[in-house]
Amino acid sequence: MGGKEGPDIRDLLKIDEFLHSALELDQALCRILTALTAGEGFGFNRALLLLRKGEYFEGEKWIGPVSHEDAARIWEELERKKITLQEMLEQCGEKRENVLSKKAKEIKIHYEKLQGYLERKVRIGEPKFFSEILGTREFAFLPLIGRENCTGIILADNIYSGKKIEEIDVNMLEFYGAIAGAVIERALLYTELRKEKERYEQAYRKMKELQESTRRVERLAALGEATAMIAHELRNPLVIIGGYTDYIMKKLEPGEKLQEKLKVIKRTVRRLELALMNLSGYLKDVSPGYRSLPLSSVIQDTLLILGPEMEKMEIEVEKEIPEGLTVWGDPELLRHVFLNLLKNAVEACGRGGRIRIWCEERENEFVVSVDDSGPGVKREDVEEIFKPFFSRKSSGLGLGLSIVKKIVDAHGGRIEVKESPLGGASFQVYLPKGGEDEENIAR
Amino acid sequence: MKRILLVDDDEDLLELYRETLQEEGFSVDTATNGREAVEKVKEKEYDLVVLDIRMPEMDGIEALGYILGERKDIKVVLNTAYASYKDNFLTWGADAYILKSSDLSELVAAIKKLLCL
Numbered sequence: 001m002g003g004k005e006g007p008d009i010r011d012l013l014k015i016d017e018f019l020h021s022a023l024e025l026d027q028a029l030c031r032i033l034t035a036l037t038a039g040e041g042f043g044f045n046r047a048l049l050l051l052r053k054g055e056y057f058e059g060e061k062w063i064g065p066v067s068h069e070d071a072a073r074i075w076e077e078l079e080r081k082k083i084t085l086q087e088m089l090e091q092c093g094e095k096r097e098n099v100l101s102k103k104a105k106e107i108k109i110h111y112e113k114l115q116g117y118l119e120r121k122v123r124i125g126e127p128k129f130f131s132e133i134l135g136t137r138e139f140a141f142l143p144l145i146g147r148e149n150c151t152g153i154i155l156a157d158n159i160y161s162g163k164k165i166e167e168i169d170v171n172m173l174e175f176y177g178a179i180a181g182a183v184i185e186r187a188l189l190y191t192e193l194r195k196e197k198e199r200y201e202q203a204y205r206k207m208k209e210l211q212e213s214t215r216r217v218e219r220l221a222a223l224g225e226a227t228a229m230i231a232h233e234l235r236n237p238l239v240i241i242g243g244y245t246d247y248i249m250k251k252l253e254p255g256e257k258l259q260e261k262l263k264v265i266k267r268t269v270r271r272l273e274l275a276l277m278n279l280s281g282y283l284k285d286v287s288p289g290y291r292s293l294p295l296s297s298v299i300q301d302t303l304l305i306l307g308p309e310m311e312k313m314e315i316e317v318e319k320e321i322p323e324g325l326t327v328w329g330d331p332e333l334l335r336h337v338f339l340n341l342l343k344n345a346v347e348a349c350g351r352g353g354r355i356r357i358w359c360e361e362r363e364n365e366f367v368v369s370v371d372d373s374g375p376g377v378k379r380e381d382v383e384e385i386f387k388p389f390f391s392r393k394s395s396g397l398g399l400g401l402s403i404v405k406k407i408v409d410a411h412g413g414r415i416e417v418k419e420s421p422l423g424g425a426s427f428q429v430y431l432p433k434g435g436e437d438e439e440n441i442a443r
Numbered sequence: 444m445k446r447i448l449l450v451d452d453d454e455d456l457l458e459l460y461r462e463t464l465q466e467e468g469f470s471v472d473t474a475t476n477g478r479e480a481v482e483k484v485k486e487k488e489y490d491l492v493v494l495d496i497r498m499p500e501m502d503g504i505e506a507l508g509y510i511l512g513e514r515k516d517i518k519v520v521l522n523t524a525y526a527s528y529k530d531n532f533l534t535w536g537a538d539a540y541i542l543k544s545s546d547l548s549e550l551v552a553a554i555k556k557l558l559c560l
Contacts, residue, residue, distance in 0.1 A: 232497075235524035235543050236453045242545020243459040250466075269545045331549070332542065 006042045006169045011085075015041065016179050018089045025187040031089050032180045033063045036156050039078070040085035042168060042176070044156035045071065048104060048134070051152040051184075057114065059107030060152070062100040071160040107133060118143050118150045122173045124165050130155055140165050142173060146181035151188065154180070231276040238276070242269035271305050274339055277332070290411075292326040292434030293334065295366065299357060302338040306346065313351045320358040326434030327366055333407045334431075340404045341370040341427045348374025354422050365413065365430050374424035377417050385417060445558050446488065449473045450480040450503065451495040451522075460493065463547050464554070477501025481509040484517070490558055491518040493550070494537070496525060504535060511536050518557040522550060 007015065015035045022028040033049055035041040046064030050057040065071035111118070117127055123141040131137040139157040143150050154177070158165065245265045252259055299321050303310075310317055327334070338357075345355045354373040359366055377385060386405040408415045413431045420426035447469045449460050457473045464471050472487070474480040478501040480492065492510060496503035507519060519537040532540040539553045 232524045236456050239543050239545050239547075240453075240455050240459050243456075243463065243547050246545075246547065247459070247463060247466075266545075273545055332544065 006172050007040070009172075011040070012172060012175060012179070015085070015089075015176075018086070019179060019183045020186075022183065023187065023190050025184070025191050028183050028187040029061050030063075032183065033061055033154070034088050035085070035176075036154065037064055038085045038088050042156070042173065043163075044140070045158045045160045045163075046100070046134075047154055047156040048100075048107075049152055049154050050107060050109065052111070052150060055111055057109045057111060057153060059104035062104035064100060065160060066099045068160050114153070117141065118145075118153075120145050120174060120178060122170050122177065124170075135159060138162075138165050140168070140173065142177045142180075144177055144181035144184055146178065146183075146185035149185070151181055151184045234272070234276055238269050238273050242266060242273070245269065267304060267307075270301075274305065274336065277336060290328055290330055293329055293331050294323075295325045295327045295359065295368065295431075296321045296323050298327070298329075298331060298334050299338055299368075301335050302342055303357075305339060306342050310346060310355075313346065313353075315346060315349060315352070316354045318354075318356040318358075320356070321368070322359070325359065325361070325366065327431045328434040329411050329431060333410070337404050337407050337429060338368075338370070340400050341429070344400065344427075345370050345372035345374070345425075348372050348376075348424055350374065353424075356420075356422060362430075365432050367428050367430055369420075369426050369428045371420035371422050371426040372424040373420075373422040376419060376424045382417055386415065444468065444470045445490045445560070446470045446472070447554070448480060448483055448487075448489045448492045450475070450477070450492060450498070450506070452476060452498045453495075460547075460550075463551070467551055467555075469554075477503060477506030477509075480506050481513070484510050484513050489514075489517060491520065491554060493520045493522050493554070496521060496523040507535055507537060520550070520553055520557065 019028065019031050019035070022031050029049055029051075033047045036047040037044050044064075046062065048062040049060050051060045065074050113129070114127065117123065120143065125131070125137050125139060126141055128137075130139060130141065134155060134157050136157050136159045138159075139155050142154040142156065144152040144154060242265075245262050249259060249262045249266070252262075299319060303317065303319060342355070342357070346353075349355060349372040356371045357369070358371070359368045386401050405415055408429055408431070411431055413429060415430070416428045418426045418428060447464055449457055449464070449471060450473070451457050451460070452475050454475065457475070461471045461473055472483060472489070474483050476498045480494070481501070483489075484492070494503040494507060494510075498506075503521065503523070507521075510517060510519065520539045520541055521532050521537045522541050522543060524543045526542060529540050538557050541550050541553050544550075
């Protein structure tokens with residue numbers, strides 16, 4: 001074409017076809033630069049591409065040999081292998097990090113510095129400040145303008161061969177700039193679309209999860225409502241049975257044989273009441289009725305309830321709670337705490353196991369610990385174990401320990417799980433100390 | 444002798460409470476709903492009312508308003524199977540909130556404390 005070098009219109013249409021088959025931005029950019037540097041293409045030595053990112057043009061890719069020696073070696077190899085442009089374009093995309101690609105990433109130019117240059121026009125040796133970056137004053141400046149916007153610029157030079165840039169057909173290069181611009185626009189759009197699609201998919205997944213958890217909560221709420229109703233219906237009868245049992249026990253002589261039987265009724269009623277309390281989940285919004293409580297009797301109550309089960313399973317229980325210590329708390333809720341911890345301990349250590357319940361006095365609080373000889377709590381479960389719906393058991397909702405924690409928190413205390421000297425878990429409950437006498441029953 | 448009015452729609456429960464509190468040395472009357480309770484408070488000077496919340500005709504919370512309107516200084520213990528009202532009982536003007544339990548000692552202790560016994 002007019003004696004100028006470079007591809008003619010037929011070559012360019014072929015290149016265009018190849019560029020358009022690249023959907024991914026990275027692949028598209030690679031092909032755009034390869035067509036510029038290939039002998040069958042424009043035959044430049046090096047080509048640097050900057051993409052528009054907001055107010056800046058940032059270096060994205062720079063391809064070509066890194067030195068004269070490198071250039072000689074590459075060109076000789078290309079000559080020997082007789083690789084066609086088509087093959088080169090197809091092979092595009094294998095990422096090779098070198099001095100140039102690293103250098104490219106450091107380039108960042110504000111768009112204002114390029115004002116007046118960002119039009120469909122190839123310039124030679126301008127804007128001048130690029131000669132410092134490129135190391136040569138002989139270069140082609142090619143804005144990439146697709147449909148409307150300038151998405152990037154390319155700088156190409158012949159630093160190794162020293163071939164004059166003017167010899168290349170500038171019209172063809174300008175045409176190429178438009179093609180490359182359109183390809184980049186489309187690739188950016190594609191990337192944007194894919195991101196959008198991912199966002200939608202993510203939103204969809206999230207919605208599905210939410211729906212699932214909403215359904216679960218709804219099921220639980222319905223269950224909770226039903227159980228709360230049942231629990232309420234059962235409470236009065238239990239109060240009557242337990243209350244009259246007490247009444248009769250007081251009427252009988254202390255040594256009377258029937259006392260033992262009545263104790264069993266009493267204990268069973270108590271167990272049912274605690275089970276109901278657990279079931280109805282009324283702990284959700286409980287505000288406890290605090291008072292000073294003898295710690296020993298709280299623990300004794302729960303041991304009484306679990307006694308028959310522990311005996312049946314031949315579990316050895318050591319209770320080391322001194323008399324006379326008082327904690328500040330709600331009796332029913334604290335019984336619930338220790339009942340849950342002891343039940344867990346019984347399940348954990350199994351037949352013939354050992355449980356030790358002991359207490360340590362600190363400055364303002366007591367540490368009450370329930371230790372067992374079971375398998376212990378796995379390290380990865382320690383963080384999870386107090387969360388609702390966490391369970392390693394095959395049955396149950398996994399609410400037990402989360403309720404326990406809620407109660408202990410409400411008491412201004414805390415609960416921790418450690419390793420026990422008995423080999424299993426040690427659940428340690430920190431509770432604030434109580435006063436001398438029972439006061440503030442109402443509060 | 445301190446006078447107590449027990450209000451609950453479960454008559455067996457009322458009977459148990461009555462006998463238990465009489466053993467403790469109180470004079471005890473009973474009512475099976477809120478309306479009846481309000482009428483009794485108008486007729487007689489009680490020191491303390493034990494009030495269930497869920498009752499037919501007039502519930503405990505409504506009755507509480509009328510009772511306090513009638514007798515400002517009367518002590519009121521709310522006694523219910525529901526823990527969910529526990530946050531509000533002080534704002535309603537009740538003096539204590541005891542969950543129904545087969546262990547009546549808590550209720551008895553609360554009553555004695557409120558009557559300074």
